[in-house]
Amino acid sequence: MYRKVELAFMTTEFHPDLRNAVRFPLHLPVTLKTSTEEHRAQTIDISAGGILFRTETDVEVGSVVEFTVAMPGDVLGSDRDVLVRCQGRVVRCSEESSGRSVAVVIDEYKFERL
Numbered sequence: 001m002y003r004k005v006e007l008a009f010m011t012t013e014f015h016p017d018l019r020n021a022v023r024f025p026l027h028l029p030v031t032l033k034t035s036t037e038e039h040r041a042q043t044i045d046i047s048a049g050g051i052l053f054r055t056e057t058d059v060e061v062g063s064v065v066e067f068t069v070a071m072p073g074d075v076l077g078s079d080r081d082v083l084v085r086c087q088g089r090v091v092r093c094s095e096e097s098s099g100r101s102v103a104v105v106i107d108e109y110k111f112e113r114l
Contacts, residue, residue, distance in 0.1 A: 021047035021048045021049050022047060022048075023045040023046065023047045024045060024046050024047070024075065025044070025045050026043050026045065026046050026071075026072075026075065027042055027043060027044070028042065028043045028069055028070065028071075029041075029042055030042070030043060030053065030067045030068065030069055031067060031068075032053065032055070032059060032065045032066075032067050032102070032104075033065060033066045033067065034059065034060075034063045034064065034065055035063075035064065037057075039055050039057050039059055040055065040056070041053040041054060041055040041067075041102065042054050042055075043069065044101065046069070048106075049105060049106060050088065050091070050103060050104055050105045050106050051067075051069070051086075051088075051103075051104050051106065052101055052102070052103050052104075053101065053102045053103075053104065054098070054099045054100065054101055054102075055099070055100055055101075055102055056099065056100065057100070058093065058100070059090050059093060059102045060090065060093075061090050061091065061092065061093055062089065062090060063089065063090045064087070064088075064089055065087070065088055065089070065090060065104055066085070066086065066087050067085075067086055067088075067104075068083055068084065068085045068086070069083070069084045069086065070082075070083055070114075071083070071084055078113075080113055080114050081114045082111055082112065082113055082114065083111070083112040083113075083114060084109055084110070084111055084112075085109065085110045085112065086104075086106050086108070086109045086110075087106075087107055087108045087109070088104040088105050088106040088107050088108075089104065089105055089107060090102055090103070090104055091103050091104065091105050
């Protein structure tokens with residue numbers, strides 16, 4: 001079962017900067033799945049609220065995406081790796097000198113131990 005992330009403090013008039021969460025600079029391969037396409041990507045950094053990816057293709061802002069990240073156990077303080085299955089939305093895409101970056105806010109997630 002996915003865990004629903006509730007942001008009860010958000011209203012249409014107040015949009016806090018959710019990037020205040022601690023970010024972990026992890027470079028892990030993932031596949032972003034939209035309703036019509038799959039995009040190969042690599043994580044740039046991961047936080048409790050979202051993930052920043054690097055990819056070669058355009059992913060439309062507002063797209064609902066699913067992806068699974070294999071989190072290394074040593075990063076989590078565990079003796080085993082953990083799969084994190086996520087559903088979220090693309091909130092930003094930008095072209096940078098090092099490639100295209102895609103920011104995704106995580107709406108739901110589920111942990112699975114390997």
